[in-house]
Amino acid sequence: MxxxxxxxxxxxxxxxxxxxxxxxxxxxxxxxxxxxxxxxxxxxxxxxxxxxxxxxxxxxxxxxxxxxxxxxxxxxxxxxxxxxxxxxxxxxxxxxxxxxxxxxxxxxxxxxxxxxxxxxxxxxxxxxxxxxxxxxxxxxxxxxxxxxxxxxxxxxxxxxxxxxxxxxxxxxLGVASAVKMCRSVMIKGLEAMVIESFTTARAYGVEDAVLASLKETYPGIDWEKQGAYFFQRVIEHGRRRSEEVREVAETVREIGLTPWSAEGTAERQAWVADLAGEGLFGPKGSEAFARSPDWRTEADRILTHVKPEHVKPGHGKPKN
CATH class of the missing domain: 3.40.50.720 (NAD(P)-binding Rossmann-like Domain)
Structure with a gap:
């Protein structure tokens, strides 16, 4: 044919x-x-x-x-x-x-x-x-x-x-992609923000209070479930997603706006991808990570890697 x-x-x-x-x-x-x-x-x-x-x-x-x-x-x-x-x-x-x-x-x-x-x-x-x-x-x-x-x-x-x-x-040409890219500023940005917010909350031991506050403000979102999903999507596909967000940043730049949010999202996605590539979340180089349905497990793995001096994962308060 x-x-x-x-x-x-x-x-x-x-x-x-x-x-x-x-x-x-x-x-x-x-x-x-x-x-x-x-x-x-x-x-x-x-x-x-x-x-x-x-x-x-x-x-x-x-x-x-x-x-x-x-x-x-x-x-x-x-x-x-x-x-x-x-x-x-x-x-x-x-x-x-x-x-x-x-x-x-x-x-x-x-x-x-x-x-x-x-x-x-x-x-x-x-x-x-x-x-x-x-x-x-x-x-x-x-x-x-x-x-x-x-x-x-x-x-x-x-x-x-x-x-x-x-x-x-x-x-x-370009209209369909503009819709996709503008949506991705939000969706992939939210993924990066959840990882950053939840992991930091976990380090200070305030994750339950943060989740309760988010639920009160946005009651239509199951933040436990959404958090686990975001962590796993970025762990498994962070490399590809970081490249996509760099294109998102270019879309923003093409209209003359500095893409501060998109650039930060790309960096966070790539950073998680690097950790996955090093085997932090499962066998090194494997596409089948030993994923946990609880985002806290993945946050603790991240905290073990970054080793903050003034807090311990899940232990609540900064040391004086």
């Missing part, structure tokens, strides 16, 4: 990035017998075994390079780390099929999306930006997805036919 096929189930879907997002999309597409090929830079290192096993199990073909994937695919989904969004478009552009679709799934700034679009469209492809509006695992392929760009209205029903929950935000 060609890129101009009117039936998306006859497409070959190319996934650039075979991490958590790529594997979820692959599984859901293969359940519909859609042909899927994938490429990931990790296929060339010691993490390749797990990726190859997953691909074999689900009937996903593996490409040898970005160009190899682009030459095969009628529809490309770029799902990599935010910092690689433009470089992936650059690597795929020379080989993209004439009229082939390129969906940029990455959490990148409007400016980055516009640069990526120029590369794909300039080589005969059809670029559409995608803004994923919440965490993917609970929703999988049906995660709320905003589309933007000149081809968004044409691509949207084709994506829906493949099982995506896609709707058009704007024909103007």
């Amino acid at each position: 060609t890129a101009m096929s009117t039936n998306p189930r006859h497409w070959t879907v190319g996934l650039v990035g075979y991490g958590e997002v790529g594997r979820i999309l692959a599984e859901d597409l293969r359940r519909q017998d859609v042909r899927v090929t994938a490429y990931d830079l990790k296929l060339g290192n010691n993490l390749a075994g797990g990726l190859r096993d997953h691909a074999s199990q689900h009937g996903v073909a593996l490409a040898a390079s970005h160009a190899d994937l682009a030459a095969q695919a009628d529809f490309i989904v770029s799902a990599v780390t935010a910092s690689q969004a433009v470089s992936v478009a650059q690597a795929c552009a020379p080989a993209v099929k004439a009229g082939g679709w390129f969906l940029d799934f990455n959490s990148a700034s409007p400016g980055a999306k516009q640069r990526a679009a120029a590369l794909i469209d300039g080589n005969g492809g059809r670029y559409v930006e995608g803004a994923v509006m919440t965490s993917i695992p609970p929703y999988r392929i049906k995660v709320p997805l905003l589309l933007g760009g000149a081809g968004a209205a044409e691509l949207a029903p084709l994506l829906v036919a493949l099982g995506f929950n896609a709707k058009v935000a704007s024909q103007e």
Whole structure:
């Protein structure tokens, strides 16, 4: 089939990035017998075994390079780390099929999306930006997805036919990403603030009082449950999330505002990711951390690492 096929189930879907997002999309597409090929830079290192096993199990073909994937695919989904969004478009552009679709799934700034679009469209492809509006695992392929760009209205029903929950935000490129980035100032900022606030409260032994006060002010939020969720999301995905927040900061900077909050969020997310990489929360280098459903356990691990001189984890009062 060609890129101009009117039936998306006859497409070959190319996934650039075979991490958590790529594997979820692959599984859901293969359940519909859609042909899927994938490429990931990790296929060339010691993490390749797990990726190859997953691909074999689900009937996903593996490409040898970005160009190899682009030459095969009628529809490309770029799902990599935010910092690689433009470089992936650059690597795929020379080989993209004439009229082939390129969906940029990455959490990148409007400016980055516009640069990526120029590369794909300039080589005969059809670029559409995608803004994923919440965490993917609970929703999988049906995660709320905003589309933007000149081809968004044409691509949207084709994506829906493949099982995506896609709707058009704007024909103007950058609008969908702006919605995503502005939301992330709040969501990822809240994650960083909860880790900083709760860990500090734990050190002073005042966490129960802090939680009670938060519940009184925002009674609609289960702060125990939300705190545990935020800790684990950042522990497991802090590296990727910190890169996304740097793109958030760039989005703020593009309008002339200094992104003090976003920059601080990126630093906190990256710091937690570094601790995870050192094995603080579980086996070093493992994606399956020995996670605790109680955020206090993770806060105590952090406090053991930072070793404040004037307080002890959970012991209440600073020493005089």
